[in-house]
Amino acid sequence: GAVVSQHPSRVICKSGTSVKIECRSLDFQATTMFWYRQFPKQSLMLMATSNEGSKATYEQGVEKDKFLINHASLTLSTLTVTSAHPEDSSFYICSASRLAGGLTGELFFGEGSRLTVL
Amino acid sequence: AQSVTQPDIHITVSEGASLELRCNYSYGATPYLFWYVQSPGQGLQLLLKYFSGDTLVQGIKGFEAEFKRSQSSFNLRKPSVHWSDAAEYFCAVGYNFNKFYFGSGTKLNVKP
Numbered sequence: 409g410a411v412v413s414q415h416p417s418r419v420i421c422k423s424g425t426s427v428k429i430e431c432r433s434l435d436f437q438a439t440t441m442f443w444y445r446q447f448p449k450q451s452l453m454l455m456a457t458s459n460e461g462s463k464a465t466y467e468q469g470v471e472k473d474k475f476l477i478n479h480a481s482l483t484l485s486t487l488t489v490t491s492a493h494p495e496d497s498s499f500y501i502c503s504a505s506r507l508a509g510g511l512t513g514e515l516f517f518g519e520g521s522r523l524t525v526l
Numbered sequence: 527a528q529s530v531t532q533p534d535i536h537i538t539v540s541e542g543a544s545l546e547l548r549c550n551y552s553y554g555a556t557p558y559l560f561w562y563v564q565s566p567g568q569g570l571q572l573l574l575k576y577f578s579g580d581t582l583v584q585g586i587k588g589f590e591a592e593f594k595r596s597q598s599s600f601n602l603r604k605p606s607v608h609w610s611d612a613a614e615y616f617c618a619v620g621y622n623f624n625k626f627y628f629g630s631g632t633k634l635n636v637k638p
Contacts, residue, residue: 414569442626451616451630452570501569503626515560515618515626517569 411435412504414518421492422526429487429521431502437482438504442515443475446499458485492525499523530619532629539607540637547602547632549617558620559600561591563613564631570616576600587611612636 411434421427431441439460444452456477457465464477474496476488485504489496499522503515529552539545551557558577562570574585581593591602600617617629 412569444628452628454627503570515570515572515620517562517571519569520567522567 412438412502412516412518414502414521416521417519418522418524420524420526423493424491426488426490427492427523429489429500429502429523431485431487431504431518433483433504433516436504438485439482440505441479441485442503442505443477443485443487444501444503446501446520448499452501455487489523492523494525497523497525530617530627530629532615532617532632534632535630536633536635538635538637541609542606545602545604545607545611545634547615547617547634549600549602549629550598551600551617551619552598553619559591559593560618560620560626561585561589561600561602562616562618562628564616565613573602573615607634607636609636609638 413432413434415430419427441458443455445455446452454467455470455475456467458477458479460479460482466472474490476490479485487500499520501520502518505515531550533548560575561573563573564570573589574583574591576583576593584590589602589604591600593600612634614631614633616631618626620626
């Protein structure tokens, strides 16, 4: 199956610093990638939809200036948590879709990145 | 608004017993339906999906799910659970070309 790789898998940073998380589709081109946030023992919350070559679309309540998303190529999307604070600590998961015949394709998920802000 | 409901937060079954995890959705049109499994600290793995056609779909690891339009449900089943099936299971609804929403998840424990 398709592979989506996320890096880093774990990151610890000091409050006030910025952290970048990469999401790569390794064996297919993904025009659309999605970023999710998962709080402990909770479901995935869609943060934003990342479209190659255009601005990301953020879900209601997600601060676009806090969570910067860049989708510079068909295989790479990045999420930058700017001026991170302890409440930003979470498990961030990216996913990519490979369209099949014009239908909605399944989502392929990265391994997730656990961010801890001290 | 679209929503996905998984009414069971935790389920415990004995190894070898059958399993059914419930999922209900709220959406105007026929959605695309998925079940994913997540092991601790890991990403999500697709178990199966329904786009159209036969309402009983087979997935990996012996799982199956049945789409029932009249009940707006897409329940996941397995006839005989293995200890390695212990994980968290998420039902998801896709629409609008890949926008997905997830249920709150059901954590499965398997007793030896």
